[in-house]
Amino acid sequence: MGKAKIDQAFNDVLKRGDKAFVPYIMAGDGGLDQLDEQLAFLEDAGATVVELGIAFSDPVADGPTIQEAGLRALANGVSLSAVLEKLKESKDERNLPIVLMTYINPIHTYGIGNFAKACAEAGIDGLIIPDLPLEEEGIIVPALQNNEIALIRLAALTSTDERLAEIGKRTEGFLYAVTVTGTTGVRSSFQENLGAHLESLREKSSVPVLAGFGVSNPEHVRSLTEHCDGVVVGSKIVDSLYKDDKAAIRELIASAHISSQK
Numbered sequence: 001m002g003k004a005k006i007d008q009a010f011n012d013v014l015k016r017g018d019k020a021f022v023p024y025i026m027a028g029d030g031g032l033d034q035l036d037e038q039l040a041f042l043e044d045a046g047a048t049v050v051e052l053g054i055a056f057s058d059p060v061a062d063g064p065t066i067q068e069a070g071l072r073a074l075a076n077g078v079s080l081s082a083v084l085e086k087l088k089e090s091k092d093e094r095n096l097p098i099v100l101m102t103y104i105n106p107i108h109t110y111g112i113g114n115f116a117k118a119c120a121e122a123g124i125d126g127l128i129i130p131d132l133p134l135e136e137e138g139i140i141v142p143a144l145q146n147n148e149i150a151l152i153r154l155a156a157l158t159s160t161d162e163r164l165a166e167i168g169k170r171t172e173g174f175l176y177a178v179t180v181t182g183t184t185g186v187r188s189s190f191q192e193n194l195g196a197h198l199e200s201l202r203e204k205s206s207v208p209v210l211a212g213f214g215v216s217n218p219e220h221v222r223s224l225t226e227h228c229d230g231v232v233v234g235s236k237i238v239d240s241l242y243k244d245d246k247a248a249i250r251e252l253i254a255s256a257h258i259s260s261q262k
């Protein structure tokens, strides 16, 4: 359970010679009653871990695709507590590790101690809190440690080397290497020195380094994973799920499974 479950999932994939693939979906996009089925589909398609987003009224890091998915989820009446309740019900039927992505505000409203406990009870293995800076994370880290929940830190392109080293040291589960400056969303290309940046993060991190933001096709997956351990894909997955294009999702995830392609 928890952190150890994420470590194990990455270990298995990397040992086979594959790269990790972490799809992001918005909880309750399509209705919360679809969630179990969506998670089962992603597991079957070969996802390593799933990043599950909680819709929020002020999603500062989210681009248009994720924002629209958030609006659909909110229109379906989805809330943090409803998602935790739902995950708790299906906890024992799931193998796929789950990382919850939520901003700090809903966590505050829930109450930090209660939130960490509810996450553990719901079988959540890790958290991404994009608007929680290193300097502030002391408010939640002890509660997460007590419940063995990993806190995945984000490394921005604009961070200093010193800060990246600190992030690399502290992060748990994986290091989320943000590949662009700006919000989430599909992009056509990446900046030239990104490969070198990812490799330097790999030296700084004790856990796998995954590249995310703007990854949307198999070519992106192949070129980025030459320099890191895997990818996180949000907007493209959300869009394909909304259009019910499961084949596109399978193809994208399969592009990280390089051991069978050699």
Ligand SMILES: O=P(O)(O)OC[C@@H](O)[C@@H](O)c1c[nH]c2ccccc12
Residues within 6 Å of the ligand: 024, 051, 053, 061, 062, 066, 101, 130, 183, 184, 185, 186, 212, 213, 214, 215, 232, 233, 234, 235, 236
């Ligand atoms: O959508 P993209 O460009 O593929 O990027 C992943 C991203 O959507 C997902 O990881 C995510 C959604 N919301 C976030 C907020 C902050 C950090 C990361 C995220």
